[in-house]
Amino acid sequence: MLGKSLSGATEYVEQRTAAAAVAARDALLPVAFTFALMSLVAPKFSHTLLPAAFACLVLLQGRSARQTTTQPMSFGSGFTPIYFVAAALYLFARAVTAPQPASALALLAVFGAFLAMAWQMSRTLTGLNPIDQRKLTQGLLAGTLVGAVYLVAELLTSQSIVTSVLNHVPLLAGGRKGHFIFADDRIQSVRTYVLNRNIGVLNLLFWPMLLIAANEAERLKDLKSKLYVYGLFFATFCATFLSVHKTSKVALLLACAVFVLSKLSKRAALSAMTVIWMLATLAVVPASRIAYDNGLQNSTVLAGSARARIVIWNFEAQQIPEAWLFGRGIQSVIYYDQLQAPTATVVPGELSAQRNGHHSHNIYLQIWYEFGAVGALLFSIAGLLILRRIASMPARSFPFAIAAFASVTAIMAFSWGLWQHWYFAAVCMSAAALALAKSAGERTGGMRGTAETPSRTTSQA
Secondary structure, eight states: OHHHHHHHHHHHHHHHHHHHHHHHHHTHHHHHHHHHHHHHHOGGGHHHHHHHHHHHHHHHHHHTOOOOSSOTTOOOSTHHHHHHHHHHHHHHHHHHTSSSHHHHHHHHHHHHHHHHHHHHHHHHHHHSOHHHHHHHHHHHHHHHHHHHHHHHHHHHTTSHHHHHHHHHOGGGGTTOGGGEEEETTEEEEEOGGGGHHHHHHHHHHHHHHHHHHHHHHHHHOSHHHHHHHHHHHHHHHHHHHHSSOHHHHHHHHHHHHHHHHHHHOHHHHHHHHHHHHHHHHHSHHHHHHHHHHTTGGGOSSSOHHHHHHHHHHHHHHHHGGGGTTTOSOTTHHHHHHHHHGGGOOOOTTOSSOSSOOSSOSOHHHHHHHHHHHHHHHHHHHHHHHHHHHHHTSOTTTHHHHHHHHHHHHHHHHHSSOTTOHHHHHHHHHHHHHHHHHHHHHHHHHHHHHHHHHHHHHHHHO
16 A cells, blocks of 8 residues: 555656656746847846846756766866966955955855856756757747847837836836936936947847857758848847947947958957957056047047047056056955045046046956956956867857957947946856857757768768
8 A cells, every 4th residue: 555655656746747847848938038038128137137047047957957978168177277266366365455355255256156157057058958959049049039129129219118118117217317318207218328238238149149040040941040140130230230339339340350250261260369359458558548648538530438438548547557466456446436536627628537437448457457467367368268168169150159259358348347247147148148059059060960971871872
């Protein structure tokens, strides 16, 4: 009797587990679609979407996923693990010696958690079985395409959709009234720069999603899959160039140029990006001074935002020699900006006061300011390690990966700051999506090659 009861209980558990696995698998496509769409509609919540995506993958891995025997995202051997240990120790040291150590340590812990999530997500995504991978890639691609089309519609209609939503649900507007134009206590319109985050995240996701679309087009070879490629490309270009976010325009053009170059010569593309990366990380301080000394902050050719940033960059660059070796510590840019604000003066004709600014709008310069030459060297090595991994990618994935790297490189040079949670989380999600796209493409190519082998053998016979 007891044996029958245990057998029945075991059968029940197995049935429930199997049902849960099926449900989890069926939910993959709509969940992936929702995550991609929300990343573009509400990018400021990327720091929430990343942990949520990580939690979903943990549940999926426990129910219906399997890990491969390889370790595609391992730290490797030799120099790489030594570098990670040295970088972690240095970051910790610059946190405990920062102007506000408790805040710096908390921030470092959050960003370390984001990085760990992205690393584990990449391993999990590359280890999923092909069916699960395909559902995830299809959902992500569809969500990104719908999000891009939504942004085009918003830009063409002066953000009529979000304006209507905010008027019906005022709580979503938050407390920043400066972002809106009011009429009779109602939001008449949303200022165009509010979509800058959305366009930036779209450009971060664009290349991984384009690789997914290209893989689907290669696998299916039908009109619908090709329309995904052209539709995503066209929608991203329209959204980017209809927006006022000039950084994304520069990033997209640079990434496209690198993509085309990589198709012509892998070595040339790698060399070009290596030079650009080294100049960005190691030559940013003199470049900022030269730009200001040559009067670019007053140039009518440049946009107002660019002219204002040249003032900010020069002011920060002037302070770097005072702590050039180790920098001033984590979050010191905003800490000293708050001290400078009450007495900051504006030079006649310039568009920004002589202060750091709430954000550096240049992550390379911020790293010099907060971490000094040691930090800049560690950061440059990090980029070189990423480029080395990109160089080892299959020929099909390489152009998309190096274009994605070029896009991130450009965005870091002109927009936002290093310690903005949503931005770092969005970069992490983009990296995980690229790992998924690469793995799915390899498996598609492998299955296609396996399917073609018998036919070739038969014809030869």
